[in-house]
Amino acid sequence: MGFCTAAAGIAVPVTAAAQTQGALISLSGPLFDLRMLLLVGVVCGATVFAAVAGVLFLRAARKARRAQLQASEHAAEYERKRDFLKAVLAAEPQYLIHWNEAGEPAVVADTLTGNLGIPAELEEALRFDGWLERDSVIELSSHLEKLRSTGQGFNLMLKSRSGAHIEADGRAAGGGSVLKLRDLAGRRRELAELCDTHLRLGKENAMLRAVLDAVPTPVWLQKPSGEIEWANRAYCRSIEVASPEEAVRQQAALLSSSERAAAQRVLEAGETYHAQTALSVAGEKTQYAVQLRPVGQTCAGIAIE
Structure with a gap:
């Protein structure tokens, strides 16, 4: 009887402790699972972030390498073009x-x-x-x-x-x-020298014509056939035309037709024509010594009173 009472006294505390421990286990179980779940989520998120960041980093690195390679190729191309242009200029x-x-x-x-x-x-x-x-x-x-x-x-x-x-x-x-x-070299230099000669002769010709235009004696240029190419103002006054251009346009001759025919025969033979002739100047007959001399492809004439 005493043994049973003692056993019952011992069993009561043991049962109470077991109940208390069970209650603690039942209360801490869900909390433990929530913490584990949170920890697992954090670890998984960090892993995914690291993986995505790694992939993005690798892609960025590849793009950077490609851009660097293209930049190097462009720089080399520009260098080649620069060297080529320098060679062309030099x-x-x-x-x-x-x-x-x-x-x-x-x-x-x-x-x-x-x-x-x-x-x-x-x-x-x-x-x-x-x-x-x-x-x-x-x-x-x-x-x-x-x-x-x-x-x-x-x-x-x-x-x-x-x-x-x-x-x-x-x-x-x-x-x-x-x-x-x-x-300038070659033909271009020859052309430039020819242009210089042409300009020089043009200036000399203009000065010579200006001098001859100022003299009071009739002076003219004609072809061996008698065609008038130029005449000074004294020539124009002697045949009563307004200007040298008008004298050329009208082919106004100072000599008669027979004198021109005689002059043509002499000039075509390459000789100088000389004649004394009476010319009508301003309505009056005046004696002139006429001379026509071949000069290259043309002939120069002068009539001296």
């Missing part, structure tokens, strides 16, 4: 000046050889009157002004004070303009 002797959009000049190439008279310094080279002949200075300055204001290109043959012939080529380039100066 292949031809020239003095190249470029004006940018702001109008600031710069020397792009200076590979000229020989004594052309072009100064090496840009500031001196742009003072054209210091190394070009006067006519060339006027011509180049006028065309450069048009090029820089309207973009109108030009190609000129200039002459330096040292006597060298220089080709000037002006072109619009983007928002600026370019002037290329180079030495």
Whole structure:
């Protein structure tokens, strides 16, 4: 009886402790699962974020490598083009000046050889009157002004004070303009020299005609056949026409038809025609000594009172 009572006394606390522990286990179980779930979620989210970040990083790295490779290829291509342009500019002797959009000049190439008279310094080279002949200075300055204001290109043959012939080529380039100066060679130089000779002879011819136009004696040029090519004002007054141009247009002859026929025979033989003839000047008969001399493909005539 006492044993049973003691066992019952012991069993009561044990049962109470078991009940208390069960209650604790039942209360902490859901909380434990929630924490584990949260921990697992955080770990999974970090893993996914790391994976996505890694993929994006790899893609960005690949794009960066491709961009770097393309940039290197473009840089190499630009380098090759630059070297090619340098080779092209150096292949031809020239003095190249470029004006940018702001109008600031710069020397792009200076590979000229020989004594052309072009100064090496840009500031001196742009003072054209210091190394070009006067006519060339006027011509180049006028065309450069048009090029820089309207973009109108030009190609000129200039002459330096040292006597060298220089080709000037002006072109619009983007928002600026370019002037290329180079030495003339071969046929182009021959053409320039021929133009110089033509201009010189033209000036000499104009001066000679001006002098002959001022003399009081009739002077004229004609073909061996008698066709009048030019006459001075004294000739016009003697045949009573208004101007030398009118004398040529009318083919107004100073000599009679028989005298012209005789002169033609002599001139075609390459000899000089001489004659004494009475010419009617201002309505009066006057004796003149007429001389016609062959000069190249034409004949020069003069009538002296």
